[in-house]
Amino acid sequence: MGAGHAHVLYRESASPVHRLPPEVKIVAMVVFTLAVVATPRTAFWAFGAYALLVAAVAALARVGPGWLLSRALIELPFVLFAVALPFLGAGERVELLGLRLSEDGLYGAWNIVAKGTLGVLASLLLAATTTTRDLIVGLDRLRCPQILTQIATFMLRYLDVLVGEARRMRVARVSRGDDPRFLWQLRGFAAGVGALFLRAFERGERVYLAMLSRGYSGRMPAVWQGAGAATAGQWLVAATVPVLAAGVAATAVLLT
Amino acid sequence: METLAMHISNGIIDGPVAAVFAAVALVAMTFCVLRGRSDLDDRLAPMAGLVAAFIFAVQMLNFPIFTAGVSGHLLGGALAAMLVGPWVGALCVAVVLVVQALVFGDGGVAMLGLNITNMAVLGTAAAYLLIALLLRVLPRTPTGLGVTAFVSALFSVVVAAMGFVGQYWLGGTTDLGGNLGGLAGTMAGVHLLIGVGEGLITATTVVTVAKVRPDLVYALRALKPAAPAPVPAVGGVR
Numbered sequence: 001m002g003a004g005h006a007h008v009l010y011r012e013s014a015s016p017v018h019r020l021p022p023e024v025k026i027v028a029m030v031v032f033t034l035a036v037v038a039t040p041r042t043a044f045w046a047f048g049a050y051a052l053l054v055a056a057v058a059a060l061a062r063v064g065p066g067w068l069l070s071r072a073l074i075e076l077p078f079v080l081f082a083v084a085l086p087f088l089g090a091g092e093r094v095e096l097l098g099l100r101l102s103e104d105g106l107y108g109a110w111n112i113v114a115k116g117t118l119g120v121l122a123s124l125l126l127a128a129t130t131t132t133r134d135l136i137v138g139l140d141r142l143r144c145p146q147i148l149t150q151i152a153t154f155m156l157r158y159l160d161v162l163v164g165e166a167r168r169m170r171v172a173r174v175s176r177g178d179d180p181r182f183l184w185q186l187r188g189f190a191a192g193v194g195a196l197f198l199r200a201f202e203r204g205e206r207v208y209l210a211m212l213s214r215g216y217s218g219r220m221p222a223v224w225q226g227a228g229a230a231t232a233g234q235w236l237v238a239a240t241v242p243v244l245a246a247g248v249a250a251t252a253v254l255l256t
Numbered sequence: 257m258e259t260l261a262m263h264i265s266n267g268i269i270d271g272p273v274a275a276v277f278a279a280v281a282l283v284a285m286t287f288c289v290l291r292g293r294s295d296l297d298d299r300l301a302p303m304a305g306l307v308a309a310f311i312f313a314v315q316m317l318n319f320p321i322f323t324a325g326v327s328g329h330l331l332g333g334a335l336a337a338m339l340v341g342p343w344v345g346a347l348c349v350a351v352v353l354v355v356q357a358l359v360f361g362d363g364g365v366a367m368l369g370l371n372i373t374n375m376a377v378l379g380t381a382a383a384y385l386l387i388a389l390l391l392r393v394l395p396r397t398p399t400g401l402g403v404t405a406f407v408s409a410l411f412s413v414v415v416a417a418m419g420f421v422g423q424y425w426l427g428g429t430t431d432l433g434g435n436l437g438g439l440a441g442t443m444a445g446v447h448l449l450i451g452v453g454e455g456l457i458t459a460t461t462v463v464t465v466a467k468v469r470p471d472l473v474y475a476l477r478a479l480k481p482a483a484p485a486p487v488p489a490v491g492g493v494r
Contacts, residue, residue, distance in 0.1 A: 009359060026358065029358070029365070030365055033364065033365040033366050034365075034366050037271060037274070037364070037366040038271055078266075115364070116364065118365045119365060119366070121357060122365075122423050123357065123358060123365065126358060126359065127358075127359040132355075132359065135355075135358065137358065145289045147289055147292055147293055147296055147344075147347060148289070148350070148351055148354075150296070150304075150305075150345075151305055151308050151347055151348055151349045152303060152308070152354075152355060153305070153349045154301065154302060154304065154305020154308065154309070155305050155307070155308035155309045155312060155348075155351060155352065156309075156355075156434060158302075158305050158306045158308075158309035159309045159310075159312060159313065160308070161306075161309070162306070162310060162313055163310050165269070193457055194460045194461045194462075194463065194464025194465065195458055195463065195464060197306070197310060197461045197465060198464060198465055198468055198469065199468075200306055200310075201302070201303065201306050201472070204302045204305065204306050205302050206482055207302070208298075208301065208302035208305075212298070215278075247262065255422075
């Protein structure tokens with residue numbers, strides 16, 4: 001968790017995908033993911049089609065495959081779980097490379113890896129093309145309750161406060177003769193976690209009061225100004241991907 | 257890195273069960289929004305944001321348990337329930353999960369209902385019930401508060417983990433046969449250990465906050481609404 005963690009995944013660019021309003025992208029991403037999850041796991045071709053869709057959007061958004069794949073490693077623990085499934089699963093056993101594996105487990109593993117990866121790639125594309133600020137604006141325009149967007153706004157704002165305070169406290173410790181290395185940092189961190197929280201809160205409270213005195217009323221200015229909300233045309237453009245995905249899913253369900 | 261246990265990824269649980277829990281989570285969250293609105297005043301709004309940010313950061317601390325092949329992380333439900341109350345607390349955890357799912361691909365979007373049910377609803381509810389109970393039984397001392405925070409955090413983590421086991425039993429995409437008991441055992445053991453870590457962090461944080469700014473601890477506020485919190489000796493920090 002470095003500084004500016006909240007923006008660490010955003011890739012500055014002016015591609016057509018970046019220019020789409022955030023609410024449109026959120027809906028497209030969620031519908032796409034739902035279509036992927038609803039696809040029967042035996043319809044292998046459907047997952048290929050989804051991968052093509054993801055690749056097309058990535059190309060359009062000028063996000064490189066290397067960037068995407070290295071960020072997708074977040075999924076790794078699930079892949080490990082998936083690898084264990086063919087050994088743990090019950091039911092029919094099949095012979096594969098000299099190992100007796102559970103057939104159900106093999107399908108299960110494929111299911112988790114394929115659907116999980118596609119879901120992660122879709123979220124990464126959203127994150128790469130939308131700033132976190134825009135994301136909250138988008139959620140607000142989608143009529144997400146204000147209390148939630150408000151918590152989310154402060155969460156993203158205070159992440160940087162928290163990281164900054166943690167760094168200042170670490171510098172203070174080091175300059176007073178502490179010499180933290182690798183794991184032993186944890187001890188100093190654990191001892192100071194309460195103080196860190198309080199310091200971050202008091203700083204955050206000042207940020208909040210400053211916002212209030214400048215006219216903050218619980219919503220981002222971009223929302224109440226209403227500028228840049230999605231037009232019907234933009235909804236149509238963004239709908240192509242989820243509609244295609246839903247078509248693939250429907251075909252796959254009908255065929256199997 | 258993330259956990260197998262807590263952030264369920266797409267495809268682990270089948271569609272119908274995920275849909276049912278999405279409905280459960282939606283109902284619970286609507287309820288929390290309605291109840292939480294009256295709670296969220298000028299003092300709680302920045303606190304809720306900070307609690308969410310804290311949980312977000314703390315969820316990145318992973319405890320890999322290599323022998324079991326899984327890892328888990330802290331949840332923060334008890335901390336949230338303690339500092340901002342059960343309603344806003346559950347919303348804080350839910351917001352963290354939504355942002356993680358949308359932006360970091362941590363936990364599948366289609367599985368959000370399951371994740372929110374486990375961590376935001378079950379975890380926070382279990383923690384708050386214990387907090388309400390223990391604060392009445394235990395002495396009103398920093399130790400009593402610390403023990404309350406520790407126990408409720410420990411318990412809430414295990415409850416959330418058992419939520420996953422229950423969901424896997426209902427709709428796991430792969431039939432583990434007799435291994436489900438093993439899954440439950442592994443999850444319980446692993447999360448007991450995580451719960452100890454979570455309990456320690458929650459207890460230190462809550463006790464520190466309660467010593468300096470007792471007015472900020474929701475659980476203490478709810479207990480004695482009439483008696484104003486004593487003005488902290490270490491004023492002037494603002």
